[in-house]
Amino acid sequence: MSLPPLVEPASSLSIDEVRRYSRHLIIPDVAMDGQKRLKNARVLCVGAGGLGSPALMYLAAAGVGTLGIVEFDTVDESNLQRQIIHGQSDIGRPKAESARDSIREINPYVDVVVHNEALSNDNVFQIFEQYDLIVDGTDNFATRYLVNDAAVLLGKPYVWGSIYRFDGQASVFWAEYGPCYRCLYPEPPPPGMVPSCAEGGVLGVLCASVGSIQVTEAIKLLTGIGEPLVGRLMVYDALEMSYRTIKVRKDPNCALCGENPTITGLVDYEEFCGTVSEDASAAALGSTITTRELKDWLDAGKSIDLIDVPEPAEYEIVKIPGSRLGPGPGGSLRPWRTSTARSGTSLLTAIPWTGLGCPTCAPGSRRRPTYWPRPRWVRRPAEAGRRSGPVTPPRSTRPASAWPSSTTSAPCTGNRPAGRSPGWPAGSARTAAGRRMRRWPTRRRTGPGPATRRPGST
Numbered sequence: 001m002s003l004p005p006l007v008e009p010a011s012s013l014s015i016d017e018v019r020r021y022s023r024h025l026i027i028p029d030v031a032m033d034g035q036k037r038l039k040n041a042r043v044l045c046v047g048a049g050g051l052g053s054p055a056l057m058y059l060a061a062a063g064v065g066t067l068g069i070v071e072f073d074t075v076d077e078s079n080l081q082r083q084i085i086h087g088q089s090d091i092g093r094p095k096a097e098s099a100r101d102s103i104r105e106i107n108p109y110v111d112v113v114v115h116n117e118a119l120s121n122d123n124v125f126q127i128f129e130q131y132d133l134i135v136d137g138t139d140n141f142a143t144r145y146l147v148n149d150a151a152v153l154l155g156k157p158y159v160w161g162s163i164y165r166f167d168g169q170a171s172v173f174w175a176e177y178g179p180c181y182r183c184l185y186p187e188p189p190p191p192g193m194v195p196s197c198a199e200g201g202v203l204g205v206l207c208a209s210v211g212s213i214q215v216t217e218a219i220k221l222l223t224g225i226g227e228p229l230v231g232r233l234m235v236y237d238a239l240e241m242s243y244r245t246i247k248v249r250k251d252p253n254c255a256l257c258g259e260n261p262t263i264t265g266l267v268d269y270e271e272f273c274g275t276v277s278e279d280a281s282a283a284a285l286g287s288t289i290t291t292r293e294l295k296d297w298l299d300a301g302k303s304i305d306l307i308d309v310p311e312p313a314e315y316e317i318v319k320i321p322g323s324r325l326g327p328g329p330g331g332s333l334r335p336w337r338t339s340t341a342r343s344g345t346s347l348l349t350a351i352p353w354t355g356l357g358c359p360t361c362a363p364g365s366r367r368r369p370t371y372w373p374r375p376r377w378v379r380r381p382a383e384a385g386r387r388s389g390p391v392t393p394p395r396s397t398r399p400a401s402a403w404p405s406s407t408t409s410a411p412c413t414g415n416r417p418a419g420r421s422p423g424w425p426a427g428s429a430r431t432a433a434g435r436r437m438r439r440w441p442t443r444r445r446t447g448p449g450p451a452t453r454r455p456g457s458t
């Protein structure tokens with residue numbers, strides 16, 4: 001599905017701009033018209049962190065005329081492993097200002113608008129209204145739902161991205177033409193179920209992989225070229241080096257963009273994303289203490305058995321004095337977990353890992369925790385990851401006639417997953433070696449998935 005350009009072209013480019021953007025101008029699909037549209041475009045980036053860094057830098061380099069930055073945080077040393085728009089000398093500075101200075105260095109023809117504040121119900125409409133397109137680089141569910149709801153209510157498109165360790169996802173949500181984030185994820189996961197990048201880690205360069213997808217989609221939307229990721233989810237796996245797109249349909253029962261919406265305005269997103277199920281509340285009742293309480297107990301000589309159950313990587317970083325190592329560090333018997341609140345106050349919780357009903361980290365499960373909740377359209381095959389037998393490279397289903405004549409005369413049917421090919425089948429050498437389990441079906445979806453059968457889908 002191709003869409004019309006999001007913005008009108010600017011009246012002209014200066015001689016300097018023609019020189020600067022010459023590699024764009026000689027691409028027939030972009031050309032002068034597309035570059036003028038970029039010049040006239042106003043794009044807002046929510047967050048100047050992992051995804052916002054590459055997104056802002058490439059949007060600026062591409063010649064997007066006005067870039068807005070919503071960011072309230074300051075640069076921390078631990079950001080520099082991936083947030084490449086900031087540097088050593090920026091530590092302690094507001095990220096929005098640091099990003100603005102980097103953008104000016106990359107492209108002085110870009111107007112940068114700094115919104116040095118947290119995005120909230122009070123300012124989201126006023127900020128979003130100033131822009132044609134939003135790039136979502138947020139790292140928490142409350143802001144993610146806020147961005148989605150505000151964009152849908154304002155009728156604006158936005159490019160969404162998400163990263164965790166070696167996995168990334170990206171899509172374009174535009175309720176006018178396709179699904180919104182709530183169609184994909186109607187409800188947030190229980191608090192604490194999905195670790196943040198600070199808790200679970202992220203490969204720094206993954207930010208560039210997903211951020212560049214977001215910028216690519218932004219440029220396509222602004223200039224009206226190609227097929228945007230509307231109604232499709234890009235799933236990137238850095239370890240397998242696979243990109244897959246999965247069709248996502250608009251949910252006619254979506255509470256926000258469905259046929260009978262029940263959400264007609266902004267809601268309390270902290271409450272929406274912070275609600276713990278009754279089971280989880282019951283499991284946690286009276287079983288959580290703070291580090292200060294623990295210290296008081298230890299100082300008072302209270303007789304306690306302190307068990308530390310870190311992942312091996314965590315154990316290498318820090319060990320809790322006076323504790324003993326739990327059964328099988330990082331193993332499936334891990335009964336408790338530790339988490340660190342944003343305030344820096346560590347909490348020792350006795351919430352069982354299985355108490356929240358996570359389908360992937362039950363005792364004995366060989367699957368590692370991953371995205372949750374699982375999108376409603378994904379069906380995990382019963383035997384995924386257990387197949388054996390010889391490894392068969394996927395065959396391209398792309399007809400030979402679809403290949404440009406300048407390439408080889410026939411599509412590759414060997415070891416190169418071509419185009420939108422889904423990657424390697426389960427039971428691959430990597431899986432057989434037990435190094436990593438697949439999570440999703442790997443066969444190319446040849447027919448409509450569960451969501452595509454819904455009546456009224458577009």
Ligand SMILES: [Zn+2]
Nearest residue numbers: 180183254257
């Ligand atoms: Zn929706």
